[in-house]
Each structure stands twice: as C-alpha cells, then as structure tokens.
C-alpha cells in the first residue's frame with residue numbers, strides 16, 4: 001500500500017528550522033545528512049519515525065539563505081487536540097501564530113495557522 005513519506009521544503013538556515021520544528025512544534029530530528037558533492041544537507045523532522053508516519057524533509061543548499069515563496073504552495077497540516085491551546089503554547093515557545101484558532105472560513109473545521117522561519121505555513125487542525 002503506497003503511503004506519503006515526506007514533504008520537502010527548502011530552508012535558508014537549517015539550524016534555525018530544526019530549532020523551530022523541534023523546540024516550537026515539538027517534533028524530533030530523525031536524521032541529518034550532508035551531501036558535500038551536491039553542496040546540500042537534508043534533515044528529517046517529524047512526530048513519528050519515518051516507518052510510522054509522514055515527515056518533513058528540510059533541504060539546505062549550502063550558501064542559499066533565502067527563497068522566493070511565491071503563491072502556489074499552501075501548507076503542511078498537523079493534527080492537534082486543542083487548536084487554541086496549541087497556539088498559546090507555540091506563542092509561548094516563540095512561534096508566530098498568523099491565524100488564531102477558530103472555524104475555517106466557509107466551513108466548520110477548527111484550524112489555526114503558524115508560520116515557520118522561512119515563511120512556510122503550518123496548519124493546526126483540531127482533532128479531539
């Protein structure tokens with residue numbers, strides 16, 4: 001049965017991103033690998049091992065500290081038991097909440113949005 005393994009995002013500062021995904025969002029750094037021939041480093045972060053759940057692949061191209069975000073990519077979604085409490089905790093840990101918890105526009109699902117250090121959007125979806 002195929003399954004989603006990871007979503008890859010390019011980041012401008014790997015340590016900054018690892019710090020955010022582990023310390024602010026509570027993920028684990030699962031593995032980090034340098035590819036000197038390609039001048040890039042990969043770091044995988046997530047809540048479960050890669051054999052158990054989808055993860056985020058942080059790609060750092062050496063010397064590239066900024067990417068144009070454009071308007072096509074949407075977000076990565078995380079399930080949380082209480083979206084408001086999650087926003088409060090993320091703020092307390094220094095994270096940036098860009099959309100407070102509440103029912104989504106045109107719908108009823110309770111969501112919130114957080115922005116990562118590069119400006120990628122992380123959606124918190126309330127799943128009690």
Ligand SMILES: C[C@@H](O)C(=O)SC[C@H](NC(=O)CC[C@H](N)C(=O)O)C(=O)NCC(=O)O
Nearest residue numbers: 074077099103104105106107109111123125
């Ligand atoms: C169900 C949950 O996973 C969602 O992502 S719905 C969130 C909702 N999405 C949209 O409105 C998509 C259309 C929009 N025009 C777009 O291109 O992003 C959303 O972002 N709602 C915003 C809000 O504040 O509720």
Ligand code: NI
Nearest residue numbers: 075076077123
């Ligand atoms: Ni979504």
